[in-house]
Amino acid sequence: MLIPIKNVLNHNEIQQAQQWLEAGRWQDGKATAGGIAAQVKNNLQLDDQCQQAKQLQQLIVARLNQCPQFIAAALPAKLYPPKFNCYQNGGHYGAHVDGSIMTLPDQSQLRTDVSCTLFLTEPGDYAGGELCIEGQYGLQEVKLSAGDLILYPATSLHQVKPVTEGKRVCAFFWAQSLVKNSEQRSHLYDLDNTIQSLTHQLGANHSDIIALSGLYHNLVRQWTTT
Template sequence: MFREIEILDAAAVAELQRIAASAPFVDGRISNPHNNAKQNLQLHDAAAGKRSADIVLKALTASEDFRNFTFPASVAPPLLTRYTPGMRYGAHADAAYLQLANGVLRSDISCTVFLSDPATYEGGALRITLGTRDMHFRCAPGTAIVYPSDTLHEVEPVTKGERLVAITFIQSRIKDIFQRQLLYELNEIAALEGLGMSQENFSRLQLVQQKLYRHWGEKP
């Protein structure tokens, strides 16, 4: 269960690129010194971090597609990360719980927002393993890839240029991925076919949707 979502417009992408160009980055292992798979750089400036996080977070929460797909209860502050030639992030699953300034977030869903034009760098694909299938993503600037945090994924080595992305993690109101997918599909059917249904049947479908949301949902 993954989705590509257009999140940022060109102006927002350009502003994030300007922030990254003028702010300091440090070894990404500062947040996890024992993670030998992690070879990247991350933004290390409080003011720049807040500005960039606010831009991405505002765009995510404004996206109806993002909200409908993730059912977000909490979203971690997005972080700018950079990969230069030779850097990679080996195969891993994201931590189940993240300690944030305002409490603990359970990472149900991971999100990568691409900020570099894929024509300006080589390698650096986000590789996600779902079952027996590997998927590779090198997306246009402003595009987000949203996928389950417990899937095995990696950033393949960058061989030329620079890969700039923002990453974040989402705690969903629907913890179970099977339930989340079913509710998402029901909501999509209601949105696409609702106007063609009789009012009685559409009301019954809406009742099922809201009953399942109440039954499965948590953390309003």
Template sequence: MSQNFIHIPALLKPEEIVEIESLLTKASFTDGKLTASMAAKEVKNNLQIDATDDSNLQIQKILNTAIQQSPLFNIAALPKAIHPFIISKYTSGKYYGWHVDSPMMGNPAIRTDLAMTIFLSNPSTYEGGELLIQNGSNLVSFKPEKGDAVLYPCQFLHCVNEIKSGERLAAVTWIQSNVKAPEQRQILFQLNQVHSVLYQQAPNAAETNLLLQTHSNLFRMWADV
């Protein structure tokens, strides 16, 4: 895990990917600008599944089951509420320019602490289409394997590079965390990682229990409930 971004390998199982791909062949897509904020409409040039499409509803169930079963996602995001996924399609010439996500989304509204992109296309099948995130003076690029996900705080400017050839499919969602501050989530994540190692080595050691106690007390102190 980097300071701000988490790559979740194989978030989707192979059989889940196959089922989603089958559903995508039946889905109807609309202009992505329909769900963009006023500022984002100027830079959003993609397609997305109609929210009322039967295929979309089935894909939502598969994706929600996958994230519920992902220990890494749940440890890192500490989710309180999750926005419905938007399934997007980028074909040749499509892109999503530099933008920052809306601070509140949905009805009822949730605070967008984190965003997550689940990649639904093999990277070798399309040219371009990288997810770029501006982290201070550093530009971070993601183009992982099909079924992988990238989780990142919403305060960063980000974009999807123009597709030169092929087709890029992805599912995007936003998460309200039980811990609002990214720095605090980072500390809790790191403590959890260290505790996991200690637990494997000495599950009943005083140090292992003390670290778990520290993690629990900090989570209790910072929890936004």
């Protein structure tokens, strides 16, 4: 299930992010790819250790923690700190599946259940660069406004098409979910959205809302893996 989330960062935050990105230290993206991925990766990546990367990581994580739609969709148990990439001059990333286990800065392990891309440049600022994701309903191409996020199962085969003009800059990161199964997460997300919609219509104290909320939490309790 592909879930777009609008306005994770607002206009002022995007402007600040772009200033930090311009001042940051960039390196060859192949340095952080392993195995097959390194053979199909052609981009630049912001050095995780530079001050600008750390500032932007803190901003994004703070906004994600305040974003009900992200929390409902990912049900995050752990979050990999955002990384930042830049595609230009034909840069691309061929078809690949993200690694299943990643090491966090504290040396603990994270299982990549959910992949996320947060767009930091406007779609009109570059040509090409679509994020192409193979999903249940075939290939879907994604190219969102700056500040918007796309969330999708980390098991998905995906690629970034060549950027033929301009510059495409994004943050990318992963979440280990409390609910490992992507289909179960999708059901819970749909149920949560239904509960929120009906709450606006009927009020939080309506018996049907209370019953549905109980069902939601009992399913989370049953399906949670940690």
